[in-house]
Amino acid sequence: MLSMEMYPGLTLGPQLIGDCFYRDREAPAHIPLFPPACDVAAKALPPRLLGPPSVASQHDASKPQKDEVKMELENASLWKHFSSVGTEMIITKKGRRMFPGLRLKLSGLNPSLRYILLLDIVPVDKSRYRFQGGGWQAVGGAEARLPDRVFIHPDSPATGAHWQSRTISFHYAKLTNNTLDSQGHIILHSLHRYQPRVHVIEARDVLRWGGGQHSFVFPETQFITVTAYQNIKITELKINANPFAKGFREDGMNSKKQRDARQKRKVSVLTETLDIVNCDPCDSAELLPQPTTTSADLQALTLASLPPMPHPSCGFRPDEVSYQDTLVPEESLDLSQAFMASQMSDIGITMTNGMQEAPGSEVANSMIERSDTMAEPAYTSSFPAAQANSSSFTSAPLPQSSSSFSSLSVPASSDTSEPQPSIPLIDYPSLLSSSPTLSSTSTTPSLQQTSFTFPTPPPSSSSSPQPLLLSSSSPSSNTYQSITETIGSHTPADASFPAPSSTCPSGLQDQISPHSRHTQTSQQLQGEPVTNGNSSPTDQSSAVFIYPNILPTNPAPAPITAQPLTNQNQAPAPSLPCSLAAHGSSTSFPFSSVPPHMQNLSFPNVSPSPAHPALHLPNPSHQAQAPCLPAGFPASFTPPSSSLPHPPFQPSSCLAFSSPFQQSVTSAASLPPAAHPQNLPNTAFSSCSTSYPPVELGGISQFGAAAPYRPEMVLHHPSLLPQLDPSLPSSTPPPALYPAFPPYPLRLCQDPHSSLSIPFRHLYRQHQHGHGHPHPQGSYLDMSTRAVF
């Protein structure tokens, strides 16, 4: 289930609402892809079908070793170096990658189950920052929260074996400050402080958000967004650490010296051009390279005057400049110097590891990023300490103890139900530096145990949203593992990731098998190692993800009945009003922002057919109020900040906080309009979490004709759910697989369009061309519009 902290969009504050309505106006023809009926259906679903399996959680608790999921930040040292200076991330209109990138190591996953990895970035506080006096100062309040987007790792979904067999990198994720971004990049405000988060979700649960889900936060990955670097130290660090910026190094062709020389030469050439009379062909000879020249300035000048062809004497080495050379900076680069120098001895190792990486620049980057894992410099974040007055940092709820290392079981609703004004301000840097547990090789993140129930939010009267961070009332251990509270019910003990044979007609499986094969082929073509993932018998046939139906009639899903997280007040649903299940039409749904092999979501039971009354819930207000939202949902409701509370983490600490995705919008709605999330009472479960925030598939670049780079998978938080267009004609709906609300299996397909069912193709075209939407690539299956109904 989506927590409001995870997906602030769930709260649908004014901003989001406005956004939704804006979209609606702009695309009047746009039909909600995700039928509100589902919300209704979800609301009507019996609690046992919607909530996270508490029983499983308890069961898992008895077997702590089984479901403990660990995540390590492989390049933690690099991050800490940056953080010690004050990490800045450039954001541009076109999107900018993060550097350092998130390089993670996962363990504790079931090798045979498939998981989806998500990255999202949330504000740390509600402050805007300015670089003053050599440091960042909070100045004023943050700008309105932007639509939250989620970046899905391109490998998703992949088996646990796959994730655990390699370094996981999110370097494809891009950050932008373009609020109208259609590329699916993560939209951030400049001069704001953010915290990346990584979520691990069982693939088959991704669309139902009911299965085990783990969220991780690494404090050292916090950064401040900028459009131009403010801190020269950061610039130097980046230049020395990022291969793409090699040209700006002292010995690079784009170094300041070289640039100055070029500029000088340019002026000189211009002068010569103008002064034709005085032009002497021999004059240029003065600038010819002098092999014996040792003066850097002269060399630079010489280089500048050289023709494009590299000259042996110019200092330009076509061969890879050794890191020894490039990483050892000038005097001014004390930080990077110390750091890089400390890594030199390990480069060989890191290179070796890097070669195992996925294709792409990651290897190059990994060469550097990995190197950081070997050394552990003293880490002191340069981010301003929380200031009671100037920064909302102070207001952020803070985990109350260092015990947050341990994963927390979802606490009782009372755990965090009280505001935490009394929580001492946490000086993030100091905490980090004082951490005794700082790992020299990796960082174990804060862990956020969340449960997804998606797309069928548990209807509940529960009104208690779950703060992202829970005060660890029961830090049971110092382990950094999360305890999957819900995985048990959804995760078969065996490794099989079943296209539930028992529930899935063979016909469908046959139908989708080609996709499965195709997917594997695609992966191979992409050079992505198809590792253990396919070794599993289940994987062999499960390229098509048929999510176990959680319908009342479907016995497959395990005992979700007794989950403590589930809203016990959920109204029983004798029948599912949601038409999705009724038709049982297998509809391919392209996630443009999803990796090619994942671009299609098959909704076996989803029928876009307008014939289904349940799909006709075009009432915008309905969405706004949602099934989960009480009628009295305050229009002026202030979206609870998803800002991360200033974590009292210790640097390597695993801040375990239960922030189940099962965030109840209802609960948010029930809060005082101005309620701050941090002050919101914590509920272990949510009633209709996912129903509300419409899942918005933000920029689906894959759909675009010209995806600038590898498919990035960014979802708008409010719309992780593929939406269905009830108005679209349903052509030859496949036989219903499930009588009731469908589980939205994922269908793997290389070409999203080819596998699209007609209705969805139409939908896609509609998005792309239909109403003149500014997004040229039509990349947005912008689920956020769902909120507009």
Added chain:
DNA sequence: TCAGCTCACACTTTTGAATAGC
């Protein structure tokens, strides 16, 4: 006036098509 943003620029790396060789 100035902080912040945009864009063009030069450089580097990555990627994939084209080609050659076996």
Added chain:
DNA sequence: AGCTATTCAAAAGTGTGAGCTG
């Protein structure tokens, strides 16, 4: 004909700095 290795050009990523904007 098929496979592998090499070459090369285009695309993409990077920080810089001038110019623009509010």
